[in-house]
Amino acid sequence: MSANTYRLTSRERAVQQMERSKPANVRRNPVVQERLHVKKIKGWLAAVLLLPLGLITAFTLGELLFRAMTRMDFWRSEQFIFFTLGGIAWGATYWAGWRPVRMYVLGHELSHYVVARAFGGKIIGWDFSAEGGYVETNKTNTWITLAPYLLPFYSLLVMLLFGIVGMFWGLQDMCSVSVGSVVVHFRPVWLFYSMLGLTWWFHISYTLKTMIIHQSDLETNGEFFSVALIFLFNVALIILLFLAASPAPGLGFLEVGRCWVGMAGSIWDFFFGRF
Numbered sequence: 571m572s573a574n575t576y577r578l579t580s581r582e583r584a585v586q587q588m589e590r591s592k593p594a595n596v597r598r599n600p601v602v603q604e605r606l607h608v609k610k611i612k613g614w615l616a617a618v619l620l621l622p623l624g625l626i627t628a629f630t631l632g633e634l635l636f637r638a639m640t641r642m643d644f645w646r647s648e649q650f651i652f653f654t655l656g657g658i659a660w661g662a663t664y665w666a667g668w669r670p671v672r673m674y675v676l677g678h679e680l681s682h683y684v685v686a687r688a689f690g691g692k693i694i695g696w697d698f699s700a701e702g703g704y705v706e707t708n709k710t711n712t713w714i715t716l717a718p719y720l721l722p723f724y725s726l727l728v729m730l731l732f733g734i735v736g737m738f739w740g741l742q743d744m745c746s747v748s749v750g751s752v753v754v755h756f757r758p759v760w761l762f763y764s765m766l767g768l769t770w771w772f773h774i775s776y777t778l779k780t781m782i783i784h785q786s787d788l789e790t791n792g793e794f795f796s797v798a799l800i801f802l803f804n805v806a807l808i809i810l811l812f813l814a815a816s817p818a819p820g821l822g823f824l825e826v827g828r829c830w831v832g833m834a835g836s837i838w839d840f841f842f843g844r845f
Contacts, residue, residue, distance in 0.1 A: 609792040616798035624802035626837060630830045631809050649815035652760045656767025672700045674776045677723035679703040685717040715790050719800045722773035725766055732762040
């Protein structure tokens with residue numbers, strides 16, 4: 571699979587091609603130097619801010635999960651069981667050889683498309699196939715460029731679909747379906763948790779896979795900055811999912827904030843407390 575690219579505008583591509591064709595001493599013009607300067611600033615921002623925030627948030631997530639598993643029996647909850655089953659189902663089909671590349675590329679490009687439109691960009695053209703895809707727009711920024719790695723497109727689609735269905739049908743109500751002589755009892759919300767787990771791990775696995783491949787999306791903002799932002803954003807999303815599924819009423823944003831601050835203090839003391 572070739573790299574899925576967020577395409578620059580025609581004018582930006584022409585300028586970029588012209589810059590590459592110039593001799594090295596001519597490339598040192600203010601435009602090129604400004605781009606390099608912005609990348610350096612983002613690199614420092616990632617090292618000083620995004621990466622530490624990501625690590626603290628990841629350790630906070632680990633502590634919250636540990637407490638939920640050991641003190642609240644979260645591992646016995648419907649949310650955890652069916653979310654995990656959905657993830658296992660995706661892992662099994664992936665390792666069995668099913669590679670829905672075309673579906674991933676569609677979600678990848680639609681993420682660019684939707685976020686570009688949300689920022690007021692005009693879509694000049696877009697396309698996708700199993701070999702790759704592109705979205706060409708007249709507007710670009712960090713969020714548009716990295717949208718497919720920050721947003722689990724199909725998980726958001728599942729949440730939107732079940733949210734709409736839940737307005738007219740009780741997802742927690744027990745249903746019965748006859749399969750031949752066998753009657754199967756289930757709650758529709760179980761399917762929601764399973765589909766959410768399947769699509770979330772679909773997002774994570776293909777995000778990791780495409781980040782390993784040469785990606786112009788990541789290079790646009792600097793690879794280190796992009797990876798740090800993607801890591802922080804995805805860990806934060808997992809915490810939001812955990813809060814939504816938490817069986818403990820007292821476990822909310824305030825408790826997460828308290829745990830996060832405590833974790834930040836512990837990490838600071840570990841590295842700098844001895845000085």
